Amino acid sequence: ETKAPSNFIRQIIDRDLAEGKNDGKVVTRFPPEPNGYLHIGHAKSICLNFGIAESYGGSCNLRFDDTNPEKEEDEYIQSIKQDVQWLGYQWSGQERFASNYFDQLYDLAVGLIQKGLAYVDSLSPSEIAEYRGNFTTPGKPSPYRERSVEENLTLFEQMRNNKLEEGEAVLRAKIDMQSPNISLRDPILYRIRKKTHHQTGDKWVIYPMYDFTHPLSDAIEGITHSLCTLEFEDHRPFYDWVVENTSVTTTPRQYEFARLNLNYTLTSKRKLKQLVDEGYVNGWNDPRMPTISGLRRRGYTPSSIRTFCESVGVSRADSVVDMAMLEAAIRDDLNQHAPRAMCVMNPLKLVIENWDEGKEDVLVAPVHPQNEARGTRQVPMTRELYIDREDFREEANKKFKRLVLGDRVRLRYGYVVRATDVVRDDQGEIVEVRCTYDPDTLGKNPENAEGQGKMRGVIHWVSADKALPCEVRLYDRLFSVANPNKELEEGQTFLSHINPDSLTVLENCLVEPGLRGALAETRYQFEREGYFCVDQDSTENRLVFNQTVGLRESWPK
Ligand code: ATP
Ligand code: MG
Numbered sequence: 270e271t272k273a274p275s276n277f278i279r280q281i282i283d284r285d286l287a288e289g290k291n292d293g294k295v296v297t298r299f300p301p302e303p304n305g306y307l308h309i310g311h312a313k314s315i316c317l318n319f320g321i322a323e324s325y326g327g328s329c330n331l332r333f334d335d336t337n338p339e340k341e342e343d344e345y346i347q348s349i350k351q352d353v354q355w356l357g358y359q360w361s362g363q364e365r366f367a368s369n370y371f372d373q374l375y376d377l378a379v380g381l382i383q384k385g386l387a388y389v390d391s392l393s394p395s396e397i398a399e400y401r402g403n404f405t406t407p408g409k410p411s412p413y414r415e416r417s418v419e420e421n422l423t424l425f426e427q428m429r430n431n432k433l434e435e436g437e438a439v440l441r442a443k444i445d446m447q448s449p450n451i452s453l454r455d456p457i458l459y460r461i462r463k464k465t466h467h468q469t470g471d472k473w474v475i476y477p478m479y480d481f482t483h484p485l486s487d488a489i490e491g492i493t494h495s496l497c498t499l500e501f502e503d504h505r506p507f508y509d510w511v512v513e514n515t516s517v518t519t520t521p522r523q524y525e526f527a528r529l530n531l532n533y534t535l536t537s538k539r540k541l542k543q544l545v546d547e548g549y550v551n552g553w554n555d556p557r558m559p560t561i562s563g564l565r566r567r568g569y570t571p572s573s574i575r576t577f578c579e580s581v582g583v584s585r586a587d588s589v590v591d592m593a594m595l596e597a598a599i600r601d602d603l604n605q606h607a608p609r610a611m612c613v614m615n616p617l618k619l620v621i622e623n624w625d626e627g628k629e630d631v632l633v634a635p636v637h638p639q640n641e642a643r644g645t646r647q648v649p650m651t652r653e654l655y656i657d658r659e660d661f662r663e664e665a666n667k668k669f670k671r672l673v674l675g676d677r678v679r680l681r682y683g684y685v686v687r688a689t690d691v692v693r694d695d696q697g698e699i700v701e702v703r704c705t706y707d708p709d710t711l712g713k714n715p716e717n718a719e720g721q722g723k724m725r726g727v728i729h730w731v732s733a734d735k736a737l738p739c740e741v742r743l744y745d746r747l748f749s750v751a752n753p754n755k756e757l758e759e760g761q762t763f764l765s766h767i768n769p770d771s772l773t774v775l776e777n778c779l780v781e782p783g784l785r786g787a788l789a790e791t792r793y794q795f796e797r798e799g800y801f802c803v804d805q806d807s808t809e810n811r812l813v814f815n816q817t818v819g820l821r822e823s824w825p826k
């Protein structure tokens with residue numbers, strides 16, 4: 270286990286522990302709203318919250334912030350649980366729901382009314398917004414602000430008992446309409462929403478607001494350090510107000526850190542949902558998506574994502590992280606761990622004229638060239654092979670380290686061959702290369718090579734008879750500009766910057782036969798090509814691979 274690098278939040282915790290705060294306990298939570306799939310930004314929050322709990326011997330809750338019944342779905346709840354576990358974390362006890370606390374929250378709201386700290390406002394939503402003012406205009410009090418405690422209690426009960434219509438009344442905290450901090454200008458605590466809730470059904474027609482629910486859920490669960498992103502900084506005084514003025518017994522504290530932004534993609538559930546709903550991608554787990562499930566399908570490992578989050582660090586300075594950094598994390602991981610295989614993506618037949626028809630050799634290749642302990646694999650070799658079209662030229666200068674007519678290359682793990690001729694179709698396109706092989710070159714260099722042409726390099730290949738047909742999906746950036754939210758002209762949205770070439774499907778690829786039956790999510794290095802992973806669309810007769818990342822950083826192209 271490597272020690273997590275320190276950051277300003279860990280320093281706060283160290284100080285709290287040194288001062289004996291919270292009885293020496295560290296309790297964090299990860300609080301997603303189940304209104305979409307988790308993305309790489311959430312992974313940062315997950316790694317932070319669960320990572321802190323792990324290293325301080327504390328615990329971390331998974332809590333669904335489910336105060337918005339209209340946008341939430343069970344599918345999202347299931348996917349979030351799966352993604353957190355896949356990343357390698359387990360929450361403490363059962364997963365929790367803010368809606369578990371609706372009864373308690375209602376009572377705490379009644380308590381605020383009784384203290385004269387909350388009132389039912391009958392202004393319309395647009396009037397409330399207008400009265401609230403903005404950064405330059407002070408707010409002004411609602412005419413309903415001075416309702417009596419009794420009247421407020423009666424009206425709040427009527428709200429709860431479905432006696433009022435949506436938009437007719439809200440419950441507001443009574444704080445300060447003149448506050449320079451707009452979130453203290455009598456924020457709304459409850460609104461009427463006549464929607465069935467995925468957890469509480471039709472029990473409620475009023476729902477608490479996030480800013481009221483969150484501090485109370487934290488307090489009820491005994492959270493000590495409530496970590497959220499910087500946009501909640503202005504809400505912190507209200508967070509503290511709620512904890513202080515309700516009869517909860519613990520005092521959670523909120524700390525803010527910078528969101529993770531990645532270039533060439535988006536970390537906003539709302540926008541990612543739009544990509545899914547409008548068919549720009551094939552679902553939330555499309556391998557081009559920055560969702561955890563998309564990255565998983567693309568071939569990312571949990572540890573590569575954790576390594577990435579750790580190297581990004583935790584700070585209070587907003588920044589945009591280069592996608593290349595995420596790719597480097599998976600490349601390093603797969604370079605170390607992925608077994609090797611040969612896959613020909615753009616097949617061109619290579620016939621060995623001096624190889625007997627029907628003869629088959631079984632060549633032995635390492636599973637991982639830098640790790641002997643991984644053992645070997647068997648690669649059948651026959652008279653007819655396929656090589657990549659890109660690996661052959663009739664003529665080329667000396668920089669071309671592949672097969673050229675008249676010259677030689679080594680077939681990876683096999684023999685040295687020399688191209689002798691080409692066969693063309695009616696259109697004049699080369700459909701076959703003829704060659705001869707030198708039987709004395711397995712694992713050693715040719716001895717007498719005079720007049721045999723230049724020895725150029727090593728290429729990969731598969732046996733034409735034995736290889737498995739497969740499909741390979743190549744991916745490029747989802748957006749063609751670094752920041753899809755910027756550089757927008759009149760009438761454009763982030764959708765205008767979608768990269769039309771983010772997916773290329775190669776239907777006629779061939780992979781070595783040892784991969785038969787490979788399970789979804791098995792990852793390989795296809796030698797000379799990059800890292801690939803078996804897709805869930807694979808069938809018994811046809812494997813489908815997703816390109817995870819290239820062998821080397823290749824952006825911009
Ligand atoms: P989105 O805008 O994508 O919907 P959100 O913040 O509304 O994000 P939540 O479901 O509320 O999504 O997020 C759960 C937790 O993950 C929160 O604590 C939130 O601060 C954190 N989080 C969300 N996005 C990021 C991000 N890009 N970087 C770091 N943490 C994030
Ligand atoms: Mg949120």
Ligand code: MG
Nearest residue numbers: 302304538539
């Ligand atoms: Mg959101």
